[in-house]
Amino acid sequence: MIITPAQVATSRDGEVVTLCLSGNWQITASPPRWEEPALDRPLRRIVLQAAAIGDWDSSLALYLSAARTWSGQQGVELVEQGVPAEVGRLAALLAPKPTPPAPQPQLADLVASLGQATHQLWQETKDLAQLLGECAYSLGRFIRGQAQFRWRDCFTEMQQCGALALPIVGLISFLVGVIMAYQAAVQLRQFGADIYVADLVGLSVVREMGPMMAAIVLAGRTGAAFAATLGNMQANEEIDALETLGVSPIDFLVMPRIMALFLMMPLLALYADFLGIMGGLVVTASILDIPSSLYWIETKSIIDLSDLSTGLIKAATFGLIIGLCACLRGLQAERSAVGAGRAATAAVVTSTLLIIVSDAVFAVIFNILGW
Amino acid sequence: MSTASGKSKFAIEVEGVECRYGERVVLTNVSFAVKPSEIFFIIGGNGCGKSTLLRHLIGLKQPGQGQVKYFGRDFTHADRAGRQELLRTFGVLYQNGALWSSMTLAENVALPLELYTQLDRRERARIVSLKLAQVGLAGLEDYYPVELSGGMKRRAGLARALALDPAIVFFDEPSAGLDPITSLKLDELIRQIRDTLGTTIVIVSHELPSIFDIADRVVMIDSGARGVIAEGEPNQLREASPDQRVREFLNRRVAAVQQQQGLLHP
Numbered sequence: 001m002i003i004t005p006a007q008v009a010t011s012r013d014g015e016v017v018t019l020c021l022s023g024n025w026q027i028t029a030s031p032p033r034w035e036e037p038a039l040d041r042p043l044r045r046i047v048l049q050a051a052a053i054g055d056w057d058s059s060l061a062l063y064l065s066a067a068r069t070w071s072g073q074q075g076v077e078l079v080e081q082g083v084p085a086e087v088g089r090l091a092a093l094l095a096p097k098p099t100p101p102a103p104q105p106q107l108a109d110l111v112a113s114l115g116q117a118t119h120q121l122w123q124e125t126k127d128l129a130q131l132l133g134e135c136a137y138s139l140g141r142f143i144r145g146q147a148q149f150r151w152r153d154c155f156t157e158m159q160q161c162g163a164l165a166l167p168i169v170g171l172i173s174f175l176v177g178v179i180m181a182y183q184a185a186v187q188l189r190q191f192g193a194d195i196y197v198a199d200l201v202g203l204s205v206v207r208e209m210g211p212m213m214a215a216i217v218l219a220g221r222t223g224a225a226f227a228a229t230l231g232n233m234q235a236n237e238e239i240d241a242l243e244t245l246g247v248s249p250i251d252f253l254v255m256p257r258i259m260a261l262f263l264m265m266p267l268l269a270l271y272a273d274f275l276g277i278m279g280g281l282v283v284t285a286s287i288l289d290i291p292s293s294l295y296w297i298e299t300k301s302i303i304d305l306s307d308l309s310t311g312l313i314k315a316a317t318f319g320l321i322i323g324l325c326a327c328l329r330g331l332q333a334e335r336s337a338v339g340a341g342r343a344a345t346a347a348v349v350t351s352t353l354l355i356i357v358s359d360a361v362f363a364v365i366f367n368i369l370g371w
Numbered sequence: 372m373s374t375a376s377g378k379s380k381f382a383i384e385v386e387g388v389e390c391r392y393g394e395r396v397v398l399t400n401v402s403f404a405v406k407p408s409e410i411f412f413i414i415g416g417n418g419c420g421k422s423t424l425l426r427h428l429i430g431l432k433q434p435g436q437g438q439v440k441y442f443g444r445d446f447t448h449a450d451r452a453g454r455q456e457l458l459r460t461f462g463v464l465y466q467n468g469a470l471w472s473s474m475t476l477a478e479n480v481a482l483p484l485e486l487y488t489q490l491d492r493r494e495r496a497r498i499v500s501l502k503l504a505q506v507g508l509a510g511l512e513d514y515y516p517v518e519l520s521g522g523m524k525r526r527a528g529l530a531r532a533l534a535l536d537p538a539i540v541f542f543d544e545p546s547a548g549l550d551p552i553t554s555l556k557l558d559e560l561i562r563q564i565r566d567t568l569g570t571t572i573v574i575v576s577h578e579l580p581s582i583f584d585i586a587d588r589v590v591m592i593d594s595g596a597r598g599v600i601a602e603g604e605p606n607q608l609r610e611a612s613p614d615q616r617v618r619e620f621l622n623r624r625v626a627a628v629q630q631q632q633g634l635l636h637p
Contacts, residue, residue: 148486229473237469241531244429245483246458 004054006031015044019067022052027059034066043076051082061090069096131250131328135258138250148251157260161222165268169217173272176209177201177279185288194288198298201280206303210273211311212359214265215318219351223326226257227347230330231340239331249331258323265319266312273311306371314362318355325351379443382407382539382571383428387437390420390427396435397423399597403590407538410565410572412582412589412605416620419594421575422466425543428573429463430454441539459487461539462532466547468524470516476503476527477512483534502530506560522553526560533564540564542574546581554578558585579623583609591617 006023017037025031037043048067053060064080064087071078080088141147184200230253233239239249277299284290326347333343383405390398397420405411415421426432428439430446438447446457470479480499484490490498503509506526516524525545532540542561546554562585565572576582582589582605589608591601593616601608601617609621619625 232472236467236472237465238471240426240431241463241465241469241471241528243431244458244461244463245486246455247486 005029006053006059008032008035010037012037015042016047017043017045018047018049020052021048021050021060021063022054024054025056025060025063027057027062031059031063034063034070036070039074043074045077045079046071047079047081048083049081050084050087053082056084056087058090060087061094064088065091065094127332128324128328131254131324131331134250135254135324138248138255141251142255147255148247149255150252151256153252154256154259157257158264160225161218161260162264162267165218165221165264166271168221169214169268169272170275172217173205173210173213173275174279176213177205177276177281178283179279180204180209180276181280181283182287185283189288194284194290195294195298197280197284197288197290198295199302202277202299202303203307205276205280206273206307206311208311208359210276211265211269211315211318212355213276214268214272214315215322215355216352218261218265218268218319219322219325219355220348222261223322223347223351224344226323226326227330227333227343228340230327231333231343234331234333235335235337235339254323254327254331257327258320261319261323262316263319265315265322269311269315273308310362310366310371314359317358317362321354321358322351325354379440380407381405381440382409382442383573384440384443385428385437386440388424388427388439389435389437390423391432391435392420392423397594397597398592399436401437401592401598403599403602405571405573405588407571408565408569409587410561410574410585412586413573413575413592414577414582414589414620415592416577416594419592420597421577421592422543424592425541425573425575429461429541430458459535460537461541462535462537463541464525464528464532464543464545466543466545467521468516468528470524470527470531472516475513475515476508476519476530479516479527480531480534483531487535498534499530502533503527505533505564506530507556522549522557525549525557529560529564533570536568537570539571539573542572542576544576545574546576546578551580554581555584561585579621582621591620 004023006021006025006029009020009022011018011020037046046067048064050060064083068078068091070076138147138149142149180201181197184197185194188194188196188200230239233253239253242249242252281292281295281299284295285292329343329347329350330340333339381404385401385403388398388401389396390401401424413421413424423432427434434447438445440446441457441460444453444457446454449457470476471482474482477496477499480502481495484495484498488495499512500509503511506529508523508526508530511519511523511527516527519527529540545557545561549557558581561572561574564570574581574586586605588603589601589605590599591608592598593600595616600614601612603612605621608617612618612621
């Protein structure tokens, strides 16, 4: 099939310009655009002849609309000959309409932005506190045996956030131990204090890095999954279905997840501690020529129960934080396809931030307690 | 079937309810009553607040004013225990079934039984099989929702809504997105459930074939009026409603002046 391209032939006779349209007007075939006739001589009328056109689509309406707008602005009469009525109606839809007044730009000044951000932060803090309260209430029902809590769901979540997270938590913790040992070895070797690499790595890993790395990994892995799952359930009305059945979503969905994280995080932290120390041991054995047994004895001598317990308390708290943030974001998710994705992102950001903040608070508290 | 208090002559009474969508009031002073074993439709155009009204009726949202009663008992202001009890008098079929996606069909239907009955596992399994057979899904107990078509999901959702043999079942747009035959079969199933069990059925929909096929009575709400504009039998309203909007809606015809404007001149 031969497609004749759209063309516009222009002719002038005194004060009348004739535009003769022909060919197939297809928007995908770069049809001619409206070109303003020269106004160096008086112009009274434009005659637009479209009798010779073949196929047409929106491009013809666009051309006609531009012609109408220009002639209206210039006060030139436009005579349309052979223009299909449908094109005329389509072009009429493009006629300029009075535009509504532009909205006043919001957040024009710093004070307003700050105020809005503070209000939002306050709102989110209230939401988190409310969820915490509801969880405490649910825990009360759980202790009295009245909660609609399903251990089966809790065990499934424990497997998801515990056993299945072992490879990634292990790898990251081991590598963090390796990195710390390398950094420490470079400095301490200068003073002949090679053996203290074991102290540095051991204490840092057990008190800080083990729980912290496990928490960061779980915030990204499990927290995002929880938020996305709950967000999807929200969009699919699954949570509404629970509520109309008289089932509390807190008992049924939130508590098993928080419980699973609360129970699994200390175990994962212990595992991360062990692999972090192993990372340090491998480095010292390979580059510092310190026997593994000596490294192990030095590590055991420096780490006591208070170090271990501070790490475990932190880990359990981080587990609570991840669970709360993930479930909060999931339950807050918009009822749309993008809602779950946004909830997952927000869950990771919020829980990571709160993990770091709470770690700083713990540092102060343990310092005061002398642990 | 769960027998609710028989003192009231109405299964559902909606009295002066105000519905909000976010902060916006979408419906005010909504009042109607549904008789036991009636198939009752809540109809209206897109965005008029039908689904929002349903959310207020089933307790997902609290009305700003007014109250909803089930069998003469106030649901809106009930305490926790009373509310829990009344929640068991109705089941809800959501628009896309709202099946819990991490559970099989059998687990979906069994959950209400697990939570609210003393039946043992074997008895629960038999009830689940019965309910799934009732909706034409016998043998699909071990399927997950993701493995089902849209129509099957809705049937499975209906089986779950019927698990506790509630006195009332609410349907939110049950025919939306279904082909005419599947939609017809679902309508027949709904009528069959009402005829067999005497269940009161409330359906939010704007599907005219379903309305004229199975509705005993309808209530029509309108976004302009922000409330109820008509109540009665669908055929009667179509022929003789004094309100032009109701006649236009039920006859699927708009007034001549509007019709002339057509698609290109909205």
